[in-house]
Amino acid sequence: xxxxxxxxxxxxxxxxxxxxxxxxxxxxxxxxxxxxxxxxxxxxxxxxxxxxxxxxxxxxxxxxxxxxxxxxxxxxxxxxxxxxxxxxxxxxxxxxxxxxxxxxxxxxxxxxxxxxxxxxxxxxxxxxxxxxxxxxxxxxxxxx
Amino acid sequence: xxxxxxxxxxxxxxxxxxxxxxxxxxxxxxxxxxxxxxxxxxxxxxxxxxxxxxxxxxxxxxxxxxxxxxxxxxxxxxxxxxxx
Numbered sequence: 559x560x561x562x563x564x565x566x567x568x569x570x571x572x573x574x575x576x577x578x579x580x581x582x583x584x585x586x587x588x589x590x591x592x593x594x595x596x597x598x599x600x601x602x603x604x605x606x607x608x609x610x611x612x613x614x615x616x617x618x619x620x621x622x623x624x625x626x627x628x629x630x631x632x633x634x635x636x637x638x639x640x641x642x643x644x645x646x647x648x649x650x651x652x653x654x655x656x657x658x659x660x661x662x663x664x665x666x667x668x669x670x671x672x673x674x675x676x677x678x679x680x681x682x683x684x685x686x687x688x689x690x691x692x693x694x695x696x697x698x699x700x701x702x
Numbered sequence: 703x704x705x706x707x708x709x710x711x712x713x714x715x716x717x718x719x720x721x722x723x724x725x726x727x728x729x730x731x732x733x734x735x736x737x738x739x740x741x742x743x744x745x746x747x748x749x750x751x752x753x754x755x756x757x758x759x760x761x762x763x764x765x766x767x768x769x770x771x772x773x774x775x776x777x778x779x780x781x782x783x784x785x786x
Contacts, residue, residue, distance in 0.1 A: 589786045606716050607785070608778065610762050636785060648786050668786060676757065677785030678716035690717040692782035693751060 559632070560616030562609045564639045567646045576631040581653035585660035587668045589648035591641045595691070599684035605638045605647065608676040612636065619670040627663040629654040634667055636677060707732050708773040712743055717781045721749045736760060737767040739777045755782040 559575075569588065576584055591603050620632050631653040641647055650668050654660040671677075679691040710733065713726040722743070729746075733739045736758045744751070758765050759778040771777060 605785075608715055608780070611759055611764065611778075614762075615764065672786040673783070675783060675785050676715065676759075676780050677783055678781065679784040680716070690781065691784040692755065693717040 559634070560613055560620060561633075561635045562607045562612050562638055563635060564637070567635050567637060567649050569646060569649050572633055572635060572649055572651055575633060576651050576653040578630045578653050580655055581630050582655050583657045583660055584651060584653040585657070585664045586649065586651040587664050588646055589668070591643050591645045591647055593643045595681055598681070600643070600681050601684050602643065602682045603641045603645075603647065604680040604682065605636070605641065606678045606680070607636060607638050612675045612677060615675050616671065619667055619674065622670070623652075623663040623666045626666060627654075627659040629659050629663045632663060632667065634671065636671070636675075638677075708771060708775070710739060710771060710773075711776040712739060713776060713778045714743075715778070715780055717751070718747075718749065718779050721747045723747075733771055735767065736765050736769045736771055736777060739771055740767070740779060743779065751781055756780055757783065 593600055616634060629652045634650045636648045650664050652660045652663045680688055681691060682688045707730050709728060710731050711726060711728050714722045719725050731739060731742050733742060740753050753767060757780040758767060760769055761776050
């Protein structure tokens with residue numbers, strides 16, 4: 559299950575939804591909004607997502623993780639909109655019979671999510687400036 | 703490189719939307735591939751983003767830069783992603 563939401567993510571509710579009698583454990587990853595990036599003070603973050611393809615690509619990622627690290631249940635939720643420092647931006651949870659699959663599948667899902675899903679992050683800095691993460695850096699690289 | 707004139711709905715996201723000043727626009731383009739659409743809209747809006755870090759989708763399916771575009775297609779231009 560993959561979801562995009564503008565509402566606060568309820569991690570406990572997500573965790574309960576992973577319940578499976580065959581599960582011997584579960585592993586989760588929480589991505590939080592941090593107050594700095596590349597030495598700049600960050601006040602808040604703004605996330606934008608193209609939901610139809612986040613869902614379609616996200617389902618592929620979960621299916622790939624299942625094939626590599628057979629788990630029992632997996633869920634992933636990503637926030638959109640304006641988030642404050644400390645807010646939960648993304649939650650990934652995996653339940654499996656043994657811990658190895660849960661750790662590895664969870665890692666696979668968050669890594670692929672960051673690389674592949676059409677989600678963008680704009681940082682609003684303490685100095686009043688703002689910028690899209692990864693974009694300006696690529697542009698600078700292109701000009702060299 | 704070139705193809706016949708096609709009517710393409712181009713959708714912009716995040717930084718691209720800010721560069722373009724609109725979320726989408728219908729353009730008549732002499733474009734054969736997704737890369738042609740990217741390059742032509744890039745010139746149109748003065749964007750400096752190289753396509754190497756960007757992604758493209760055609761009609762809500764992830765595509766390659768070499769994917770052909772057809773008259774009536776919707777091309778979605780995604781700047782470098784940064785989820786998580």
